[in-house]
Structures are given as C-alpha cells and as structure tokens.
Amino acid sequence: MLLEPPFEGACLYPKKPEPPRRRWYNRKIFFIPVSLLATILITAVVLSAVLGSRSTHKASVLTANMCDGFVRYENLDIEGNDISHVDGVLDYATCCSICQAIYGCFAFTYSPSSQQCSPKISISSGKNSTGDAITGYNPNMCGGFVRKDNWDIPGNDLLPSPVQQPDYASCCSQCQATYGCIAFTYSPSSQKCSLKTSMGNVILNIPADAQWKQNGTTVAGGNERGNATNQFDRPYGLFIDNDQTMVIGDCSNGRVMQWKMGDTDGKVVAGGNGKENRLDQLNCPIDVLIDKETDSLIICDRDNNRRVVRWSRRNDTAQGEILIDNIDCYGLVMDDQKYLYVSQTEEKDEVRRYQIGDKNGTLVAGGNGQGVSLNQLNFPSYIFVDQEQTVYVSDTDNHRVIKWNKGATEGIVVAGGEGQGNALTRLSHPHGLFVDTLGTIYVADSSNNRVMRWSKGAKQGTVIVGGNGLGARENQFNYPVGLFFDRYGNLYVVDCWNHRVQRFSIE
Numbered sequence: 001m002l003l004e005p006p007f008e009g010a011c012l013y014p015k016k017p018e019p020p021r022r023r024w025y026n027r028k029i030f031f032i033p034v035s036l037l038a039t040i041l042i043t044a045v046v047l048s049a050v051l052g053s054r055s056t057h058k059a060s061v062l063t064a065n066m067c068d069g070f071v072r073y074e075n076l077d078i079e080g081n082d083i084s085h086v087d088g089v090l091d092y093a094t095c096c097s098i099c100q101a102i103y104g105c106f107a108f109t110y111s112p113s114s115q116q117c118s119p120k121i122s123i124s125s126g127k128n129s130t131g132d133a134i135t136g137y138n139p140n141m142c143g144g145f146v147r148k149d150n151w152d153i154p155g156n157d158l159l160p161s162p163v164q165q166p167d168y169a170s171c172c173s174q175c176q177a178t179y180g181c182i183a184f185t186y187s188p189s190s191q192k193c194s195l196k197t198s199m200g201n202v203i204l205n206i207p208a209d210a211q212w213k214q215n216g217t218t219v220a221g222g223n224e225r226g227n228a229t230n231q232f233d234r235p236y237g238l239f240i241d242n243d244q245t246m247v248i249g250d251c252s253n254g255r256v257m258q259w260k261m262g263d264t265d266g267k268v269v270a271g272g273n274g275k276e277n278r279l280d281q282l283n284c285p286i287d288v289l290i291d292k293e294t295d296s297l298i299i300c301d302r303d304n305n306r307r308v309v310r311w312s313r314r315n316d317t318a319q320g321e322i323l324i325d326n327i328d329c330y331g332l333v334m335d336d337q338k339y340l341y342v343s344q345t346e347e348k349d350e351v352r353r354y355q356i357g358d359k360n361g362t363l364v365a366g367g368n369g370q371g372v373s374l375n376q377l378n379f380p381s382y383i384f385v386d387q388e389q390t391v392y393v394s395d396t397d398n399h400r401v402i403k404w405n406k407g408a409t410e411g412i413v414v415a416g417g418e419g420q421g422n423a424l425t426r427l428s429h430p431h432g433l434f435v436d437t438l439g440t441i442y443v444a445d446s447s448n449n450r451v452m453r454w455s456k457g458a459k460q461g462t463v464i465v466g467g468n469g470l471g472a473r474e475n476q477f478n479y480p481v482g483l484f485f486d487r488y489g490n491l492y493v494v495d496c497w498n499h500r501v502q503r504f505s506i507e
C-alpha cells in the first residue's frame with residue numbers, strides 16, 4: 001500500500017512527538033512500523049493544513065501527547081483500514097482520545113457530519129514489500145519487526161555513535177523506550193542501531209488565528225547588563241532544542257549561554273574566556289544553532305573574529321574548531337539535509353549554503369552587491385530555510401523580508417519592502433525570523449520594538465507582541481532581535497538591550 005497525502009487522523013502516540021519531514025512520502029513504503037506510520041500521518045496533518053486552506057477546520061499546533069487542540073479538517077479515510085465504529089462521538093478531540101486509549105490505535109477517522117469516530121489499529125497485513133522498504137511488521141510490537149536492509153534517511157541520525165544491538169527487534173524496542181524516538185536505523189552487517197529522535201528543524205503549523213499573551217515572562221537574563229551567569233550583555237541569536245533547552249549568543253560577553261526552562265542561571269557552553277581570537281574564545285557570537293547529529297553548537301563568531309565555529313556539546317569542550325574563516329557572518333540555519341546556510345554582511349550581502357567541511361559554499365541569495373534591487377541585499381541578518389530549501393532573509397537595512405526560492409536569481413519580497421516605517425505595511429530593521437508550514441512569517445521588527453506576523457501573500461502584517469514603545473515592561477522591548485518558537489507554539493524573543501529572553505505563551 002502506498003500512502004499518499006493528503007490523509008489525516010494521526011493521533012500522536014506518546015513518545016512520537018516529532019513533526020516529520022515531507023520527503024518521507026516520496027519513499028515507497030509498503031509496510032511500515034507504527035512509529036513510521038505515525039510520523040507519516042503527522043506529516044500529512046501538517047501538509048493537509050497547508051493544502052486545505054479552504055477549510056475552516058485546521059490542524060492546529062501539534063501537542064505531542066494530548067488530544068486537546070488536535071483538530072482535523074475533513075472526513076478523510078484510508079480505505080480498508082477501519083477496525084471498529086463508535087457512534088455518537090461528539091468531536092475530534094474525543095475521537096482522538098478514544099484512539100489513544102485503544103492499544104495499537106495509530107490513527108482515526110472522524111466525520112463531523114455523522115459524528116462517527118473510527119479508530120484504526122491495522123493497516124492490513126501479510127504482504128511483503130518490494131524494493132527499498134521493509135519486510136514484515138507488527139503494528140503493536142517490536143517482536144517480528146524486520147527491516148530489509150540498512151535503509152536510512154540521510155542526515156537524520158541522532159546518535160552519531162550507534163549503540164551496539166543484536167537485532168532489529170531490540171533496536172525497535174530501544175526506540176520505543178526512548179522518549180521522542182520516531183524511527184531507527186539498524187545495520188545487519190555491523191549490528192548497529194541508530195535511533196532518530198529528530199527530523200531536523202522543528203516545523204510548526206501555527207494556527208492562523210493563534211494569539212500570544214501580551215506580557216512576556218523573562219526566561220533568561222533580565223538581571224541588568226553584566227557577565228554573571230544570570231546576566232547577558234547584548235544577547236542576540238537564540239535556538240531552542242526539542243527538549244526546550246535554549247542556547248543564546250551572548251555577544252558582548254563573548255560567550256554562548258545555555259538555559260534550561262526554569263533555570264535561574266545559565267551555563268557557559270562556549271567561549272567566556274575573553275574576547276580575543278583563540279580557539280577557546282569568542283568575540284561576538286551573534287547566532288548559534290544546535291546540530292543534533294554531531295551534538296555540537298555551530299556559532300557565528302562575528303565582529304573581530306569573522307568566523308563560523310563548531311563546539312562539541314559532549315564534554316565540556318574547551319575550544320571550538322573553525323568551519324569557515326574570514327567571513328562576516330551573521331545568521332545561521334541548517335536545513336534537514338544538513339546544509340548550513342550563512343548570511344554575510346559587509347559588502348558581500350549574500351547568503352551561501354555550505355556542506356560541513358566546505359569552505360566556499362554556494363550562493364543562494366544576493367551576491368550582486370549591496371543594494372535594494374530584487375537580486376540584492378543590504379545587511380542580511382537572520383535567515384530561515386524551509387523544507388523546499390527556500391531561503392528567507394531578514395534584509396535588515398532594506399527593511400524587508402525577502403525569500404529566494406531554490407535556484408532563483410532574484411528574491412520575492414514577503415514582508416515590508418516599502419521603506420523604513422512603523423505602519424503595518426512596513427518594517428524597521430527586521431532581525432529574527434521564523435516561517436511556519438503555512439508560509440506565515442514571524443519577524444522581530446527591531447527598531448519598531450515589536451514582533452510581526454505576515455500571512456503568506458499579505459500586503460501588511462499584524463503585531464503579535466510588543467508595539468508598546470521602547471521600554472522594559474513585560475509588554476515592551478528594547479530592540480528585539482533573535483526569535484524562536486518551541487514546538488508547542490510559544491514564542492521566545494531575545495530582547496537585546498534589556499539583556500533578557502522573553503517568553504510569550506500561546507493562548
């Protein structure tokens with residue numbers, strides 16, 4: 001059976017919280033384990049929300065282990081897979097709960113018109129796969145689960161040092177016992193088991209009508225400017241891992257800080273040894289990301305150091321290694337194929353894509369000198385890349401966000417671009433950037449001290465937080481820069497000159 005989108009009804013299993021990547025569809029998966037199926041179904045929910053904009057029912061932010069807030073938009077079925085019919089169910093969420101309460105249920109069909117809920121606990125059985133897929137599976141257990149060969153999804157291994165395991169089944173069991181494991185790779189020849197708990201960037205589908213609390217909570221810093229571990233000095237870039245660990249580029253302190261939720265103090269995880277150019281030092285880490293595959297930080301060390309460096313997170317590594325040197329880097333982002341994208345300012349005004357180890361990279365945006373034409377950029381700061389490798393750029397001094405489709409020779413303005421200003425049609429020195437699966441743009445409109453949302457194709461944005469003048473109150477910013485969402489849709493903003501990170505809960 002070839003599963004094709006759109007179909008819906010994935011009820012998220014505990015331990016399977018990760019929204020997956022789209023290319024899973026393209027594989028000929030005839031028989032798939034529950035973990036993979038759940039993953040594919042979740043992808044379908046996300047994708048169908050993209051495709052199904054005509055509908056008033058939308059898949060909302062995926063909450064990993066709960067049915068609350070889970071909404072399907074139509075009665076779409078996978079033929080031949082109904083097991084039971086339960087009448088008189090009132091709503092989607094109840095149907096989802098029923099599914100979660102049934103052992104082996106991996107999906108459900110709900111009909112709004114008839115209010116019928118059909119949990120699915122089987123996708124048929126007894127056939128063998130052909131080609132690159134999997135032979136035999138047991139939907140409810142790992143026993144009997146056999147993969148044909150060392151079938152991998154490139155770039156998605158989480159554990160670089162695979163755990164030694166005797167067979168497929170124990171690898172499967174290990175996956176099931178690991179929080180967040182969505183799939184695994186097992187190599188019969190080397191008997192290696194690699195768990196996958198991440199498919200790269202968190203891809204969120206934030207409902208179009210989502211709102212956030214207007215008052216932020218300080219989750220890091222906020223204790224004046226300084227170099228203690230509960231302080232920042234001009235923090236900039238922010239990255240949040242799936243377990244909600246934050247890493248923050250603490251620029252003027254020359255260090256990267258890590259904060260777990262609820263911490264009152266951060267931990268220095270890179271730099272902090274003075275601001276010169278030794279390998280154990282950072283000058284101004286303006287952006288940082290976590291590369292899960294190598295369990296390392298990738299840092300743009302700006303200003304005097306002009307380099308992109310990598311620091312292992314595995315032990316308290318005392319120094320970084322230079323990945324790219326002599327580069328006026330600013331923003332960093334990694335796509336799901338592990339390409340690193342780096343923006344460059346100071347005359348270059350371009351974004352390049354690198355394979356790790358590659359020093360020169362490939363131009364993907366700008367590169368035609370500093371300017372305001374559609375094929376130019378003027379101080380590209382933070383960047384974002386989506387699943388199609390479309391690059392979104394905060395084109396800071398052009399006061400716009402511009403996107404470059406893969407292979408494009410010029411960009412398309414997707415927010416601002418009408419000159420500096422504070423009208424809803426304008427931006428003023430945009431920085432942090434995030435794009436959800438609907439193509440909605442979230443941007444830190446820095447000089448306007450607000451965060452804006454621009455729906456796909458919109459000619460003007462809306463202010464989602466801030467916009468209450470420059471200040472240090474809960475609903476104000478003093479130059480918001482880095483911006484990130486956690487997978488629940490909560491918004492985090494680095495409030496640079498207030499030396500703090502603010503969290504705005506989704507309502």
Ligand SMILES: *[C@@H]1O[C@H](CO)[C@@H](O)[C@H](O)[C@H]1NC(C)=O
Nearest residue numbers: 125126127128129134135136
């Ligand atoms: C699947 O393949 C296995 C091994 O070749 C074989 O024993 C089994 O009968 C096959 N099952 C079906 C339904 O064809």
Ligand SMILES: *[C@@H]1O[C@H](CO)[C@@H](O)[C@H](O)[C@H]1NC(C)=O
Nearest residue numbers: 226227228253272273274275
């Ligand atoms: C931290 O700040 C204090 C006070 O400004 C200063 O004396 C000290 O040298 C700083 N420490 C580091 C590691 O920069």
Ligand SMILES: *[C@@H]1O[C@H](CO)[C@@H](O)[C@H](O)[C@H]1NC(C)=O
Nearest residue numbers: 161312313314315316317318
């Ligand atoms: C941890 O650090 C030690 C000493 O620097 C090094 O020998 C070892 O390989 C490191 N381990 C990992 C997993 O990076």
Ligand SMILES: *[C@@H]1O[C@H](CO)[C@@H](O)[C@H](O)[C@H]1NC(C)=O
Nearest residue numbers: 326357358359360361362363
């Ligand atoms: C990288 O760029 C340098 C300088 O332009 C050039 O000499 C070198 O050949 C390039 N390397 C590759 C692999 O393209």
Ligand SMILES: *[C@@H]1O[C@H](CO)[C@@H](O)[C@H](O)[C@H]1NC(C)=O
Nearest residue numbers: 214215216472473474475476
């Ligand atoms: C939100 O913050 C403003 C400004 O500090 C304050 O006046 C207001 O009472 C706060 N509202 C809530 C609900 O906390």
